[in-house]
Amino acid sequence: MWVDREDLVERVTREVMGRLPGRADPVPDRVDVPIGVSVRHVHLTKAHVEELFGEGREMQPFADLYQKGYYAAKEQVLVVGPKGAIAKVRVLGPPRAFSQVELAQTDAVAIGLRLPICSEGREAETQPVTIIGPEGSIRLPGGAEGGAFIARRHVHLGEEHAAEWGVKAGDLLDLEIEGPRPTCLHGVLVRVGRGWRPEVHLDTDEANACAVRTGQTGALVLRRRPGRG
Amino acid sequence: MWVDREDLVERVTREVMGRLPGRADPVPDRVDVPIGVSVRHVHLTKAHVEELFGEGREMQPFADLYQKGYYAAKEQVLVVGPKGAIAKVRVLGPPRAFSQVELAQTDAVAIGLRLPICSEGREAETQPVTIIGPEGSIRLPGGAEGGAFIARRHVHLGEEHAAEWGVKAGDLLDLEIEGPRPTCLHGVLVRVGRGWRPEVHLDTDEANACAVRTGQTGALVLRRRPGRG
Known part of the structure; x- marks a missing residue:
């Protein structure tokens, strides 16, 4: 007969906490969170914006993203790898402290790049890549100075939701996703920022593999119930 | 204290069965199965091979596939959708009773097709698509006469393994996949055929989402253990 001690303690503790005055709602086992599908894109420093688009040029907001203060810019670039290039890759704003290129594995294969899965563009494993704009081009060296990578699946949370x-x-x-391609994505990295809205970010390969689009939700598993797959 | 009656009965039954003479090995909870990544491809009837490649033409084997008797042919075609075309799409042999086009969602988006997830090319939801070869072109009408679709993730098993x-x-x-993008793919359809070797088929979107390549393995879950996610 199977019993897990830690699980038992945890369940009783939660039950008690949930019944204490002023703490009527126990922490749920899972919560539905909107999914945002990240198509390949680049982030640029202010200096790189000028190198690619001309002196004195600033990014022009084109469409607001789900997270407040972030936007897709009007600016687009050509991302070049050893075996090809991808045109019209969107620049996202606001400008960052370092530039980075986020591609799906499908994109990487298409232009001959072999990319690591990273959480951000300054990790040691990010790869060199060339970016071409209408007024100039830059070469990101990879590693700590910024490069190309495949984004690790992650979820944005505000401080309140995280707590x-x-x-x-x-x-x-x-993250459990239902539908025609039901899938459980493990290892969804939690990121917490002030004012962020709960949102899972997947890349296009992941979204296509799960047959989801931006705006659909997945169930973020805060705690596994025993006996539930 | 959580106890599942059915689970208990099942576990005891398996334990007893496993200890009976001549039945030393109980059915495992999970088995490692090789993964084969299906890149976009087409299957053709003999008649369509002739229409596309010339009268009297038969498919020429180019490379054997993992399943005995199946091969990638030398023949390649252009697959055309309303917004574009994909060149050098491989034809797989041997010829079939109906033709079909299997694309990843990434491919479908690229050429402007909106495709269903199907188990085979004669399902009602498969979509019309044009195939162009060096000697001619054909139009698959979709539905029962064959069309384009996204393949449902599935596993091939021989009759012995299935039993x-x-x-x-x-x-x-x-199917549980470990690695840099750990994922559990639900709903992997079991297909059983005489002489088939155990092999999971994923498309390129799924493989990229899980960061796996052909030849790596995943753990096929035959039965969930309670308390295990």
């Missing part, structure tokens, strides 16, 4: 749900930055959670 | 593992054609299993 309420009992998770913290760096946690790795499961 | 040994207690699964049958049509079952839907989970």
Whole structure:
């Protein structure tokens, strides 16, 4: 007969906490979170914006993203690898402290890049890549100075939601997706930022593999119930 | 304290069965199965091979596939959708009773097709598509006469493995994949054929989403253990 001690303690603790005055709602096992599908894109420093688009040029917001203060810019670039190039890759704003190129594995294969899965563009494994704009081109060296990579699946959370749900930055959670290609994505990295809205970011390969589009939701698993797959 | 009656009965039954003489090995909970990544491809009837490549022409084997008797042919075609075309799409042999085009969602988007997830090319939802070869072109009408679709993730099993593992054609299993993009693919359709070797087929979107390549393995979950995610 199977019993897990830690699980039992956790369940009783939660039950008690949930019944204490002023703490009527226990932490749920899973919460539905909107999914945002990240198509290949680049982030640029202010200096790189000028190198690619001309002196004195600033990014022009084209469409607001789901997270407040972030936008898709009017600016687009050509991303070049050893075996090809991808045109009209969108620049996202605002400008960053370092530039980076985020591609799906499908994109990487198409232009001959072999890319690592990274959480951000300054990790040591990011790869060199060339970016061409209408007024100039830049070469990101990879590594700490910024490069190309495949983004690790992650979830944005505001500080309030993170606290309420009992998770913290760096946690790795499961995301259960239903539909015609039901899938559980493990290792969804938790990122916490002030004012962020809960949103899972997947790349196009992941979204296509799960047959989801931006705006659909997945169930973020805060805690596994025993006996449930 | 959580106890599942059915689970208990099942576990005891398996334990007893496993200890009976001549039945030393109980059915495992999960088995490692090789993964084959299906790049976009087409299957053709003999008549369509002649229409596309010339009268009297037969497919020329180019490379054997993992399943005995199946091969990638030398022949390649252009697959055309309303917004574009994909060149050098491989034809797989041997010829079939109906023609079909299997694309990843990434491919479908690139050429402007909106495709369903199907198990085979004669399902009602498959879509019309044009195929162009060096000597002619054909138009698959979609539906029962063959069309384009996105393949449902599936696993090939020989009759012996299916019997040994207690699964049958049509079952839907989970496949756990480890690595940099750990993922559990639900709903992996079981297909059983005489002489087939155990092999999971994923398309390129799924493989890229899980960061796996042909030849790596995944754990096919024959039965969930309680308390295990």
